[in-house]
Amino acid sequence: AQSVTQLGSHVSVSEGALVLLRCNYSSSVPPYLFWYVQYPNQGLQLLLKYTSAATLVKGINGFEAEFKKSETSFHLTKPSAHMSDAAEYFCAGGFKTIFGAGTRLFVKA
Amino acid sequence: DTGVSQDPRHKITKRGQNVTFRCDPISEHNRLYWYRQTLGQGPEFLTYFQNEAQLEKSRLLSDRFSAERPKGSFSTLEIQRTEQGDSAMYLCASSTGDREGPREKLFFGSGTQLSVL
Numbered sequence: 001a002q003s004v005t006q007l008g009s010h011v012s013v014s015e016g017a018l019v020l021l022r023c024n025y026s027s028s029v030p031p032y033l034f035w036y037v038q039y040p041n042q043g044l045q046l047l048l049k050y051t052s053a054a055t056l057v058k059g060i061n062g063f064e065a066e067f068k069k070s071e072t073s074f075h076l077t078k079p080s081a082h083m084s085d086a087a088e089y090f091c092a093g094g095f096k097t098i099f100g101a102g103t104r105l106f107v108k109a
Numbered sequence: 110d111t112g113v114s115q116d117p118r119h120k121i122t123k124r125g126q127n128v129t130f131r132c133d134p135i136s137e138h139n140r141l142y143w144y145r146q147t148l149g150q151g152p153e154f155l156t157y158f159q160n161e162a163q164l165e166k167s168r169l170l171s172d173r174f175s176a177e178r179p180k181g182s183f184s185t186l187e188i189q190r191t192e193q194g195d196s197a198m199y200l201c202a203s204s205t206g207d208r209e210g211p212r213e214k215l216f217f218g219s220g221t222q223l224s225v226l
Contacts, residue, residue, distance in 0.1 A: 009149065036217075043113065043200070043217035044152070090151050097142075097215060099151030 002029045004093050006100035014108045019063075019078040021103045023091030026072070033074045033093040035065055038102075044090065050074065061085070081107045111135070113218035115201050121224045122191055129187045130221045134203030141184050142215065143176055144200040145169065152200050158184060159206060191225045198222050 007022040025033065033050040048059025055067045065076045074091060086107045091100040114133045122128050134141050139160050144152035155174070156166045160181040170176075173191075178184040188195055199222075202215040 004151075034214075036215075041219065043219045044202075044215075045217070046214050049214065092151070097152075097154065099144075099153070101149065101151050 002026055002094050002098055004029065004091050004098050004100040006089075006091050006103050008103055009101065010104050010106065012106040012108060013081045015083055016080050019076070019081045019085065019105065021076040021089050021091075021105065023065075023074045023076065023100060024072055025074065025091075025093045029094040029098065031067070031069070031093075032095070033065075033067060034091070034097065035059065035063070035074075035076050036090045036092060036099075038088045038090065040087075047076070047089070081105075083107050083109065113201055113203050113216050115199075115218035115221050117221055118219065119222045119224075121226065123226050124193060125190055127187065127189045128191055128223065129185055130199055130201075130223075131183060131185050132201030132203075132218060133183045134201070135216055136182075138203035138205055138216070139181070140204045140206035140213070141178055142202040142204075143184070143186050144202065146198040146200055146220070147196075155186075188223075191223075193225045196223055196225045 003026045005024045035047040036044040037047050038044045048057045050067045058064045063078045088102045088104045090102045116131045142157040143155040146152045155170050156176050158178040161178050173189045176186045198220040200220045202217045204213040
């Protein structure tokens with residue numbers, strides 16, 4: 001079965017620290033991969049998507065993700081966390097977009 | 110681009126009642142999706158439309174659920190004889206569809222939160 005797995009339902013970092021949100025997908029998931037972000041009381045917004053043009057994908061707000069086929073991973077990173085990054089992040093992939101369970105990011109001052 | 114709008118934002122109903130939600134997609138988007146999201150989970154695909162045609166329904170969509178998009182614009186999702194297990198956030202999303210292929214970007218509404226008492 002196709003699945004997208006996010007490791008860690010909650011991640012807490014200090015402001016200015018590296019953000020790393022992990023995502024693995026099952027090998028049966030076609031390599032159409034996305035990261036979405038959901039701020040409180042708002043709809044999901046696309047952060048970035050893998051288009052096969054490059055394995056390192058840059059998105060909005062300084063986020064980027066690296067597609068690693070050998071590891072079936074698509075981890076999301078940001079070099080320096082900002083308070084405004086606090087939100088829930090969803091990794092997604094495949095046709096009709098299969099979503100992971102989400103990772104809530106907390107940013108401490 | 111006024112975004113995807115959903116109405117109502119919140120709905121509280123008693124078990125056994127029928128409820129209907131509405132979604133207005135971005136005007137030029139020909140593809141419309143319905144998802145359901147429960148606490149601690151990501152959105153789960155329910156169904157999608159290409160213009161007015163309903164092309165796929167998930168096995169999650171029981172016979173009590175019906176969705177329509179009669180003129181290829183707005184869509185409604187109706188749940189008949191609601192059960193407590195139907196309590197969830199119902200999300201609508203739209204996209205340009207085939208223009209982007211499988212890597213289409215979905216634009217989501219803020220959702221309708223359903224509580225079945």
